[in-house]
Amino acid sequence: MLRCLPKVPDFIIPFQSLALPTFHISSVSHCLHKHIELNSPCPTDLSDYIVLLQQCTNRKSLWDLRRTHLHMHKSGFPHLSLGNKLIQSYLKCGSIEDASNLFDEMPQRHIVTWNSMISAYVCHGLSGEAIGLFERMCLENVFADEFTFSIVFKAFSDMGLVHGGRKAHGLLVVLGVEVSDAFVGSGLVDMYAKFGRLRDARLVCDRVVEKDVVLLTALIVGCTQHGENGEALEVFRGMIVEGIKANDFTFSSILIACGVLGDRSGMQIHGLMVKFGYDYVVACRTSLVTMYSKCGSIDDSLKVFERCPGANLVTWTALITGLVQNGREESSLLMFKQMVGKSLSPNAFTLSSVLRACSVLAMYEQGQQIHCIVFKTGLHGERYVGAALIDMYGKCGSIGMARLVFDSLDKRGVVLINSMINSYAQSGYGEGAVELFDHMRKSGIEPNDATFLSVLSACSNAGLVEEGCRIFSSLQRNSKLDPSTDHYACVVDLLGRAGRLEEAENLIKQVEEPDVVLWRTLLSACRIHGKVEMARRVMTRVLELDQGNEGAHVLLSNIFASAGEWSEVSNMKIAMKDMKLKKSPGMSWIKVDREVHTFMAGDPSHPSATEINEELERLREKIESLGYVPDVRFVLQDLNEEEKKRSLYYHSEKIAIAFGLLSNKHNNTCIRIFKNLRVCGDCHNWIKYVSKVSEREIIARDAKRFHHFTDGMCSCGDHW
DNA sequence: CTAGGGTTAG
Known part of the structure; x- marks a missing residue:
């Protein structure tokens, strides 16, 4: 393949012919008056400067680097001949800005220089800039090479630019860059996987001749991030079989899949990890904590955690979250206290977990204390934290505080609105919920299935029958969403409580596989309206689906009791005793x-x-x-x-x-x-x-x- | 001289 540029010699252009760049002077002029000795006295030739640059880079001293740069500039040395080395040095000293200014001045740039700049942008989270530079490179007819492509796909995936990424893939093929290169391949696999195009990721992966651990880990991560956990495990197995050694990255990723699968695979991987000697890597331990907690073995998580001296914030957060998810809210709060005692500052993940613990336990005061920490850590603008706060205040019955938090947040994504609607629903402020829902649609935010669930339950909690029906039919008309049995249950509840029991029953018959919850909801409506006969009929449906449904038995016996049919009540009591069903005491x-x-x-x-x-x-x-x-x-x-x-x-x-x-x-x-x-x-x-x-x-x-x-x-x- | 993959949340 023809390269446009000749191998660029390391020199060029005499200094005098350049327009004096403003940058040099402004950013380094403050050094002019400082007469600090340079390490090597008055360098005059190339090798002296190379040594100097090397020294600056080793010390990571941006200050000295700028002085050296200035020295070259003032002494009339054609400093741009060292442009690439200078840029490398600036990047190693952490100044993208200096590097970028110098880059713009250079009349001709080596491909390595382009690659270094693009890479630096991506590594500093400036993927937009990286793509801009990549495009400029194409316009200037500089041919990207395998180094360019190994980095640039990450930029496209960071920016979510599917189309741009595919175009770059096309360019790669046109330029004849080797797709079978593992570095290029893993960039592509990672990008396609993050876009959810697992098939494309797979295809790219298959084309790489010498697969390595990074490439396969990228594929494993792609699988786990899109729910293909069994597939992830298969890739992992294949990798071991082919003799490619898994490393800490691989282990911490595959354990996520094991946690979701919830089977014994996690323990097997744990064993393998010990054998390979990666069980003391903190990220791996963190994944172990999460894996065991997702498998319901929170005590194993605790054991892993205890033997983890280097636990970092993520590890602590994983444990705290695991405790909350396993119903040990009190311990999670104690752990949180311990963590803060070790002067680890919580992040958004930690805070949303402990807030969840507070909301489950309805601990209002503790919730408020954590709200204070949220402010102290400056995380009050975080969306997940906001959602957790709204949920906590809602579950503690402080709808006013919930709304205050909601109003204080400016980015109102669907998650936040759902939390707020849900809080209204639980407190019975149906109008508030419906109003917010309508407002959301007017402002062009698409409700998801959770939104519909919250707003429908708000309607049923507040007896807003017409509103509820209107919203449910808009859900039925929605082409992107399908009503679930939970949605139906809300509407059955709504109609049932309003006394429209026949309509409710007909609605259940529309559901393909009505579950026991639907019939029990109707049963509870029968109780409210004292419909004994209908209740008997509905109960047979319940029993078809779930023999031992304690709630339904209690309901039916209550229905008989309010109708004064005491003999039926005692029959029920005997039946329940036989089935070892117990009514939980109030x-x-x-x-x-x-x-x-x-x-x-x-x-x-x-x-x-x-x-x-x-x-x-x-x-x-x-x-x-x-x-x-x-x-x-x-x-x-x-x-x-x-x-x-x-x-x-x-x-x-x-x-x-x-x-x-x-x-x-x-x-x-x-x-x-x-x-x-x-x-x-x-x-x-x-x-x-x-x-x-x-x-x-x-x-x-x-x-x-x-x-x-x-x-x-x-x-x-x-x-x- | 320049390059790729990971752990915690609703």
């Missing part, structure tokens, strides 16, 4: 002075039980005078009227609230209680009255959502 808890107090219905074991009873009695008098009447329809045992009233009286949420009022009599902060099941109708009504007489805001999080009670009203508008 529980409420409240945090007072850093301590969590848990209450069960009628439980007299709390040290303040007497005071609580007195408080309950005082509240009863006050609210009955305002018109509260116990609603015995919510008593599901076969008792007489008086006994029924008594049993309502000791529901756990009432006890928790009475205790909360007692415990902070003198300040009027809001009372937050949590319940493991859903709030019963009588308690809901009771809390409304209590919020009025005590002039306190009461927030109750039940199994599914939040209720904000103020001045005798609830945010759910009695829809739940």
